[in-house]
Amino acid sequence: MYTALRLQRRLRSELRRGEVVVTVIDPQSYMTYQPFLPEAAAGNLEPRHVVAPLRKVLKRCRVLNAHVTRIDHASRRVTVRPAGARSADVPRREIGYDMLVVALGSVSRTLPIPGLDTCGIGFKTIEEAIFLRNHVLHQLDVAASNPDDEEVRRRALTFVFVGAGFAGIEALAELEDMARDACRWYPNIDAADMRWMMVEATDRVLPEVGPEMGRWTVEALRRRGIEVKLGTLLKSAEGRHIVLSDGDEFDAGTLVWTAGVKPHPVVRDSDLPLDDKGRIRATADLTVEGLEHVYAAGDNARVPDLTADGEFTAPNAQHAVRQAKRLADNIVADLRGKPRKPYAHAYVGSVAGLGLHKGVANVYGIKLRGLPAWFMHRTYHLSRMPTVNRKFRITVDWTLALFFRREIVSLGELEWPRQEFELAAGRARDV
Numbered sequence: 001m002y003t004a005l006r007l008q009r010r011l012r013s014e015l016r017r018g019e020v021v022v023t024v025i026d027p028q029s030y031m032t033y034q035p036f037l038p039e040a041a042a043g044n045l046e047p048r049h050v051v052a053p054l055r056k057v058l059k060r061c062r063v064l065n066a067h068v069t070r071i072d073h074a075s076r077r078v079t080v081r082p083a084g085a086r087s088a089d090v091p092r093r094e095i096g097y098d099m100l101v102v103a104l105g106s107v108s109r110t111l112p113i114p115g116l117d118t119c120g121i122g123f124k125t126i127e128e129a130i131f132l133r134n135h136v137l138h139q140l141d142v143a144a145s146n147p148d149d150e151e152v153r154r155r156a157l158t159f160v161f162v163g164a165g166f167a168g169i170e171a172l173a174e175l176e177d178m179a180r181d182a183c184r185w186y187p188n189i190d191a192a193d194m195r196w197m198m199v200e201a202t203d204r205v206l207p208e209v210g211p212e213m214g215r216w217t218v219e220a221l222r223r224r225g226i227e228v229k230l231g232t233l234l235k236s237a238e239g240r241h242i243v244l245s246d247g248d249e250f251d252a253g254t255l256v257w258t259a260g261v262k263p264h265p266v267v268r269d270s271d272l273p274l275d276d277k278g279r280i281r282a283t284a285d286l287t288v289e290g291l292e293h294v295y296a297a298g299d300n301a302r303v304p305d306l307t308a309d310g311e312f313t314a315p316n317a318q319h320a321v322r323q324a325k326r327l328a329d330n331i332v333a334d335l336r337g338k339p340r341k342p343y344a345h346a347y348v349g350s351v352a353g354l355g356l357h358k359g360v361a362n363v364y365g366i367k368l369r370g371l372p373a374w375f376m377h378r379t380y381h382l383s384r385m386p387t388v389n390r391k392f393r394i395t396v397d398w399t400l401a402l403f404f405r406r407e408i409v410s411l412g413e414l415e416w417p418r419q420e421f422e423l424a425a426g427r428a429r430d431v
Helices: 002-010 012-017 034-041 126-145 150-156 166-185 211-223 265-269 317-335 371-384 388-401 419-424
Strands: 023-026 030-032 051-053 062-072 077-082 093-096 100-102 106-108 158-162 195-200 227-230 234-236 241-244 249-251 254-257 261-263 294-296 349-353 359-363 366-369
Touching (some): 002 317, 034 126, 062 265, 126 150, 126 166, 126 254, 150 249, 158 166, 166 211, 166 254, 211 359, 211 366, 294 317, 349 371, 359 371, 371 388
Parallel strands (some): 195 227
Antiparallel strands (some): 077 093
16 A cells, blocks of 8 residues: 555656556455554554555555455466455456566464464454454453353453564553453452463563563563463463463463464465565565566565665564555656665664553664653554544544543444344344
8 A cells, every 4th residue: 555655646647647557456445554453452543543445545546355366477467356256256357467566464373273273363454453352341241241150250351362572462461451441340350350361482572672671561561460471382272271381271261363474375376486484585676586577565575674684674564664665666766767776774673552651662772661652652653654634533532532431342243243133033143
């Protein structure tokens, strides 16, 4: 989306004259700004405000909602499964191109752990974030509605997160903060009754903010009563029975998996050059090695880091957003016969939110924690959110939150919208 947005600005005249057509293919009709997912899950932001509608933002581009199933650069064609392929029996089709930008991003990197595929939930999409919000609040409903069944209560009030990167730490911290706040409306649930746990295979959390701030984050979470298990693996989750490598076993109603990402699997079904991790091999100019008029950026690309010898850029938003703009400028340069420029950006640091008014940051070597880091986290990501419209809506959400408590309501029934109608039709189901 960022590449297309810049192209429609730089190529305004060409697009108006019909000399250039920019087509954006994506299964969703919007782009999600992932750093705001934890705040959306915690109810601090309206979910629709953390996404940018493609057709509204990319007014001069052609937007096609479809899944790309194969890339065949030898014939300069991509195979897509358009929206409606399942519900309306729309057939797959092929689309030709002159220039191709591959920015498929990444998906969760899972492991063959028994039970993970049946009870685990990721944290990469707005749908997953809102599901988790509804699910966590529903677990409080379950516990409050079964006061005499200690086993049911214990399972419902146990929340396990695996993977202590940005997604895992921020999701855990924000949701724990929300659940603790919600306990005031559940007279028979005390915050101490809940068990929140972070399981991390390595010996540190948030490696991007440095060892010192990572240790402070662990201490801050533990002071809130959150268990942080470092050097620990998830061995099994069958039947929601959690088994850890340190010998700990217990039942948990919630298992969130944020242990890393991998390039989108579609790049495997292509004739593009890949490295041993499944990433597209790209040059510093953001072109694909050995191919003409093919470009790649973001999580699915292995881009040389010109600020660090022999290294590659990290798969994060800080690089992806900047790469997208450089990529668009290089496409414009190719169209106009001008030289391309390489992508170079020194990593300035990282910021992370740990719940309302709590955060950690390491930017340009300046280390902050607590309220100043939380304010920096919000300010930075607000500046990166596309469009003035979305920036304003997010600011309004935050302003209203200063005067009113967040909404504590589970809309889990949204997962089964036909349940009430099925009841009326005599086909009730148990949930």
